[in-house]
Amino acid sequence: MSGFAWRVTAEGAVEQVAVSGALTCGAPFVWVHLTTNAEQAQSWLRDEAGLATHLVEALTAAETRPRCEKMSDGAFVNLRGRTDEDIGSSDVLASIRIWATKGRVVSVTRKHLVALDELVAEMKAGEVRDPGDLIAAAAAAITEDLDPVVADLGDWLDDCEQGLRTDQVFELRRGVTKVRSEAINYRRFLNPQRTALEKLAALPGDWLADDDRAHLSAAADRAARMAEEVEAIRERAALMHEALTDLRAEQLDQRSLLIAVAAMIFLPLTFITGLYGMNVKGLPYAEASWAFDAIFGGCAVIAVGITVFFLRRHWFQG
Numbered sequence: 001m002s003g004f005a006w007r008v009t010a011e012g013a014v015e016q017v018a019v020s021g022a023l024t025c026g027a028p029f030v031w032v033h034l035t036t037n038a039e040q041a042q043s044w045l046r047d048e049a050g051l052a053t054h055l056v057e058a059l060t061a062a063e064t065r066p067r068c069e070k071m072s073d074g075a076f077v078n079l080r081g082r083t084d085e086d087i088g089s090s091d092v093l094a095s096i097r098i099w100a101t102k103g104r105v106v107s108v109t110r111k112h113l114v115a116l117d118e119l120v121a122e123m124k125a126g127e128v129r130d131p132g133d134l135i136a137a138a139a140a141a142i143t144e145d146l147d148p149v150v151a152d153l154g155d156w157l158d159d160c161e162q163g164l165r166t167d168q169v170f171e172l173r174r175g176v177t178k179v180r181s182e183a184i185n186y187r188r189f190l191n192p193q194r195t196a197l198e199k200l201a202a203l204p205g206d207w208l209a210d211d212d213r214a215h216l217s218a219a220a221d222r223a224a225r226m227a228e229e230v231e232a233i234r235e236r237a238a239l240m241h242e243a244l245t246d247l248r249a250e251q252l253d254q255r256s257l258l259i260a261v262a263a264m265i266f267l268p269l270t271f272i273t274g275l276y277g278m279n280v281k282g283l284p285y286a287e288a289s290w291a292f293d294a295i296f297g298g299c300a301v302i303a304v305g306i307t308v309f310f311l312r313r314h315w316f317q318g
Contacts, residue, residue: 003034006123014126023049023104029130031105031123033116041108049106051099059097059108066095066193068200074101075203077135077196080189081142082149083111092185093146096138100131102207107138115141132212139197139219143226150186150226153179153233160240169251173244180237183230190227194220261315265306269299 005022007015008029017025022032032049034041045056058069058076069076076099083094094111109116118141119134128134156179160172197220201213208216276283276295285291 002036003032004120005030005032006120007031008129012126012129014123019044020048023106027103029103029105031107031128031134033107033109035109035112045106045108051106055099059099059106061097064095064097066189066196068196068203070203070205071099072101073205074099074104074207075200075205077200079139079142079196080193081113081115082145084114085111092182093189096142098135098138100135100207102131102205105131105134113142115145118145130207130209130212132208135200136212136215136219139200139216143219143222146186146190146226147222150229150233153183154229154236157233157236157240164243164247169244169248173241173248176237176240176244180234180241183234183237186230187227187234190223190230194223194227197223257315261310264310265303268302268306272299272302 003019005017005019007017007022007025007027009015009027017030019032019034022030034044036044041060042056045051045059046053051059052071055071055076058078064078066080067076067078076097078095078097080093080095082092085094094109094113096113096116097108099106115138119128119138122128122137122141123134128137156175160176164172197216201208201216201220272295276286285294288294
């Protein structure tokens with residue numbers, strides 16, 4: 001089992017300590033983070049941390065979504081953030097499960113969260129002094145890390161709309177489909193994450209200070225804005241996909257039109273050549289020396305005439 005632990009002493013010093021025995025060191029504030037599989041984490045949480053069975057199961061559940069629940073004198077919070085590891089599923093975000101009570105925080109992840117590095121840096125700098133500070137910092141770090149990712153999806157659609165061309169239909173359709181899929185996946189977690197943060201900010205308890213609640217509310221507002229943005233991206237991607245489909249259909253119609261025009265040009269020519277190609281007697285001018293030149297010239301005149309007719313009707317224009 002891997003992980004780390006930090007404590008804030010009565011004198012205000014911030015120290016990194018061993019995970020084993022961290023919760024019993026007597027410090028005013030202790031944060032223990034575990035990066036492990038379910039079986040190892042359950043053993044430590046049950047035997048050393050002394051947590052209730054339902055709480056151990058919540059911290060180590062396989063399939064989770066963002067939520068917040070008040071449990072006895074603390075709160076269980078599950079948040080989703082970006083990870084730099086391969087998740088290997090349709091989920092684009094990894095989860096961090098947090099149990100917080102006065103003076104104690106236990107968090108569990110299976111994949112490394114990008115925002116976790118920022119959280120550790122704030123802990124080292126002494127900016128985190130209690131559980132409220134830690135959860136507020138975690139919520140802010142996760143939303144700040146997701147914000148540019150969501151913005152990049154919108155920027156890509158902006159570039160796609162400006163560079164819409166028929167020669168890039170297939171490439172753009174693949175890109176739009178990918179953006180739409182990512183927006184749907186982000187939307188799955190951002191809406192419940194906003195609800196979880198709002199519920200956490202309103203939870204009763206003296207371990208959450210007023211400034212912590214304000215920071216949580218700000219993170220919830222940011223999550224709400226991102227949820228609205230990914231919803232707009234999803235709708236824009238759907239409209240862009242329809243536009244690309246229409247553009248592709250127009251391109252196919254134009255090519256079909258050219259094929260039809262070519263067939264119309266060669267239809268009378270095929271009739272004349274087929275007629276004079278019959279191996280029967282009695283064809284007009286069949287024995288004349290100038291017959292071939294006359295028929296060839298007539299076919300050329302007919303082809304040019306039909307072509308000019310279609311050009312005047314603008315059938316060759318896209």
